[in-house]
Amino acid sequence: MSLTLTIKSAPEVPLEADALSPEHLEGMNTAQAAAVAVLYGNRRAQLGDFFRVEGQGDGELRLVGDCTRVKRIGAAMSRGRIVIEGDVGMHLGTGMSGGAITVNGNAADSVGLEMLGGQIVIMGNAGHLVGSTIRGGSVGIRGGEIIVHGSVGNETGTGMRRGLIAVGGNAGDFTGASMLAGTIVVLGHLGWRSGAGMKRGSIVSTRPAELLPTFSYACTYRPVMLRLVLAHLRERGLPVSDADVGGRYRRFSGDAVEANRGEILLLEQPAVQ
Amino acid sequence: MQVNGVAVEDTFAEAFAMWGARVLITAENEKWAMAAARAMTGFATSVIGCKCEAGIERSVPAAETPDGRPGVTVLLFATSAESVGKRLVERVGQCVMTCPTTACYNALTADASVVVGGLLRYFGDGFQAAKLLDGRRFWRVPAMDGEFVVEERFGVQPAIGGGNLLILGEDSAPTLAATEAAVEAMRSVAGVILPFPDGVVRCGSKVGSRYKSVIASTNDAYCPTLRAVSAATRLSEDVNCVLEIVIDGLDLSGVQEAMRRGIRAAARPGVRQITAGNYGGNLGQYKIGLRDLIDGS
Numbered sequence A: 001m002s003l004t005l006t007i008k009s010a011p012e013v014p015l016e017a018d019a020l021s022p023e024h025l026e027g028m029n030t031a032q033a034a035a036v037a038v039l040y041g042n043r044r045a046q047l048g049d050f051f052r053v054e055g056q057g058d059g060e061l062r063l064v065g066d067c068t069r070v071k072r073i074g075a076a077m078s079r080g081r082i083v084i085e086g087d088v089g090m091h092l093g094t095g096m097s098g099g100a101i102t103v104n105g106n107a108a109d110s111v112g113l114e115m116l117g118g119q120i121v122i123m124g125n126a127g128h129l130v131g132s133t134i135r136g137g138s139v140g141i142r143g144g145e146i147i148v149h150g151s152v153g154n155e156t157g158t159g160m161r162r163g164l165i166a167v168g169g170n171a172g173d174f175t176g177a178s179m180l181a182g183t184i185v186v187l188g189h190l191g192w193r194s195g196a197g198m199k200r201g202s203i204v205s206t207r208p209a210e211l212l213p214t215f216s217y218a219c220t221y222r223p224v225m226l227r228l229v230l231a232h233l234r235e236r237g238l239p240v241s242d243a244d245v246g247g248r249y250r251r252f253s254g255d256a257v258e259a260n261r262g263e264i265l266l267l268e269q270p271a272v273q
Numbered sequence B: 001m002q003v004n005g006v007a008v009e010d011t012f013a014e015a016f017a018m019w020g021a022r023v024l025i026t027a028e029n030e031k032w033a034m035a036a037a038r039a040m041t042g043f044a045t046s047v048i049g050c051k052c053e054a055g056i057e058r059s060v061p062a063a064e065t066p067d068g069r070p071g072v073t074v075l076l077f078a079t080s081a082e083s084v085g086k087r088l089v090e091r092v093g094q095c096v097m098t099c100p101t102t103a104c105y106n107a108l109t110a111d112a113s114v115v116v117g118g119l120l121r122y123f124g125d126g127f128q129a130a131k132l133l134d135g136r137r138f139w140r141v142p143a144m145d146g147e148f149v150v151e152e153r154f155g156v157q158p159a160i161g162g163g164n165l166l167i168l169g170e171d172s173a174p175t176l177a178a179t180e181a182a183v184e185a186m187r188s189v190a191g192v193i194l195p196f197p198d199g200v201v202r203c204g205s206k207v208g209s210r211y212k213s214v215i216a217s218t219n220d221a222y223c224p225t226l227r228a229v230s231a232a233t234r235l236s237e238d239v240n241c242v243l244e245i246v247i248d249g250l251d252l253s254g255v256q257e258a259m260r261r262g263i264r265a266a267a268r269p270g271v272r273q274i275t276a277g278n279y280g281g282n283l284g285q286y287k288i289g290l291r292d293l294i295d296g297s
Helices: A030-034 A224-235 A242-246 B030-040 B081-096 B117-124 B172-186 B252-266 B290-296
Strands: A003-007 A037-040 A043-046 A051-055 A060-064 A081-085 A100-103 A119-122 A142-148 A162-167 A183-186 A202-205 A216-221 A249-254 A262-267 B006-008 B012-026 B053-060 B071-078 B103-106 B112-115 B129-133 B136-143 B146-151 B153-169 B205-207 B216-218 B241-249 B271-275 B286-289
Touching: A003 A030, A030 A051, A162 A224, A162 B129, A183 A224, A224 A242, A224 B129, A224 B136, A224 B146, B012 B030, B012 B053, B012 B081, B012 B241, B012 B252, B030 B053, B030 B071, B030 B081, B053 B241, B071 B081, B081 B112, B081 B117, B081 B146, B081 B153, B103 B153, B112 B117, B117 B136, B117 B146, B153 B172, B153 B252, B153 B286, B172 B241, B172 B252, B172 B271, B241 B252, B252 B271, B252 B286, B252 B290, B286 B290
Parallel strands: A003 A060, A060 A081, A081 A100, A100 A119, A119 A142, A142 A162, A162 A183, A183 A202, A202 A262, B006 B271, B103 B146
Antiparallel strands: A003 A051, A037 A043, A216 A249, A249 A262, B012 B071, B012 B103, B012 B153, B012 B286, B053 B071, B112 B153, B129 B136, B136 B146, B153 B241, B153 B271, B205 B216
8 A cells, every 4th residue: 555645735835855755654654654854944844744644655655736845755766656646846856766756747847856767757847957967066867767748948958977868748948968978859849059068868859950050960860779769758658659760860960069979860851842 | 109100219309508599680671680680590500510509580570679670589509608698799790780770689588698789889989879778778889871779788598409300201302391391380489499401400410420530420320321331320221311400499398399399290101200319318418208298299
């Protein structure tokens, strides 16, 4: 039986809830879970002040209701599963190394900052800095998957070293900026300056995009590796079409201001009659 | 023992412990996947002379492959896990990587593994790139038609080599026809290959020779032309042709099942006896009794 926490009193200021992870609450009964300390603004509080707690911690945690001001859910988690029925606040899954988080709603900024492994799925939209570095850091996510079914804001995957970020909708500006490696797939439009300063790694879009002049056209081909990635994303429920999988992609190498070993792959568009 | 009126000798096939791997080759269409598979399994009939034994296991529909393209699985066997790794690097590198449009994936879940793509990547001369997807690492090696994708590690597991059947017939044509029928039936078993040309061996061997430098020599006991001169002959006067089928498998049960189906399919008019080769039970780790196979069916 999973532990279910239902919002009974929505926080008015941010609730720092690192404790909302399956391993932290594992084995706890309702009373124990309700007594877990959290930081509400600048004062101490308990989970039970904001959530009605039911069930038993067995590795799965369910959060129900509007959690838009609940921050750091699943931060540093290494196993188990979190399901959130509603919107969720900033810093979801920061530094997580394993386990899975599913949000049946939207997520605020900074999803999966510097994550090491595991999986985050956002069924709605997500804000800025998905899978990026913490401000001032140089390395973003180093493993795992972040899948956003909707759109994302700016600076997705900044400093990404490894892993997969997939966006079903559009991505904002500076997607994949300063990437070191890894893969970002955007089924919608890429914003401006995507890949700025990238050294290695792949940024993929199925729509036309305006690229920086420091990216050079290489060729148009059918990358087999992309078929694997897109088939994987289709299994994960993203709306990947047969044309996306089997189509030809225009490959651009860049960023020339860095190692020039990265690539942006843009699906070739059908000719207009 | 009799199957369909054909005598089956109450003996056993002596088989050997080997290590095996399963490789999935995909390509833009089945023609090129099969071309790579054929090249990779060429000159791989016997570990004695070829360092490994390999064969095509089956065609894989596009819907079942990781990249959604038609594929072919190849099984490769050698005497150690290390040797399997070396042979895979040689053969994937020379026969699959060189073949237009192909990609190459591990298709065996096993506790042990060997590095293949992780070595072939150096062909990329620094332009190669790795992708980690769902816990599996792939290498993209730039090639003149795009890029070659190969998985970093391939699973290897203990396996069985040298299962065999000998089909003794009264003439070449019916013996060949019976052997072909057996091959067709045996190929329906998953996890099994028949490494010789189209599955059939006409040149069975015995251990040793009268020449010191030759480790294996013609199996005079089953050569019809030597019936009158070889003291070892096992052939009656009505046998004028003998063909052999060698079976390698990822596990013993697969080899046994293939042999069982082979016996049934080969037992047809023109065949005088079905038997199996062994070395008195002194060399191989496995004894596959023909009586057990028939009784089991």
